[in-house]
Amino acid sequence: GREDLKRTQSTFTIEESALISDLKPSTHYRFRVSCINRMGISAYSWASEEVSTLDENTENNLLLTKMDRSSTYRILEHQHRLDEKSSISIDNVLHDYDKQDKFKSLGEKTVLKRDQNPWDLYKLIDELSSYGRTCIIRCSERATDSVRIIKITDKQDNETEEFNLLNLISHEHIITMLDAF
Structure with a gap:
């Protein structure tokens, strides 16, 4: 993999924040996001707007101008919780994902269970x-x-159409129809 890729683990996908530390002074950065869950790995997001870090000699009193203290505290607290949980690496997540049972083999169809x-x-x-x-x-x-x-x-009227369409799709990273009633 690329050495310049840094990852952090997050617990939620809505209103998620991450505190990025140890950035080099006077350097331009763009950030992208990708997620891993039991459905697989998402594509990377579009790159963020370019941001640059302060020069080494610049006073840090400008650092928190766009964030109030409570927001800063919340981000730091959240990052601390993530750091405590970070013993589970992405490799472990992928390993656990690979161990999961594959539900449908190619060509296997889901049967509509109308009586159940x-x-x-x-x-x-x-x-x-x-x-x-x-x-x-x-x-x-x-x-x-x-x-x-x-x-x-x-x-x-379109339930049969949707059922037939979902029955054709069999990709563990996208969707797999397991049951239909």
Whole structure:
């Protein structure tokens, strides 16, 4: 890998901050973000606007002009929590991901289970999103406690079309349909 790539681990993807330290003085930087979760590694974000560090001889009293003390404290506290958890490296995350069972082999199809109650197999953790007549929830499988993301929709004309489309997609880094009711 490239030696100039630095990584930090984050616990949440919304309103996430990272304190970048040990930057060289009088140097220009751009930052990019990539995420790793059980779905895989995301593409890098667009590069940030270019920023430059202060000259070595510049007084540091200008450093916090755009952040109030509470924001600074919150970022430092958050970074400390991340540093305490950083014993889990990205290599470990990828290793754990590679050990996971692959759910569907190429050409394997999901069968529509019209006679089965999904709540016999899954238990609700929380609702992630709701729009129109569709709801996205996080559930755990009762048998294994594996976490799943589930889309619930009203029965509509396009349900068969969507089911058939999702049944064609089988890529562990994008989406895999496991069950349909």
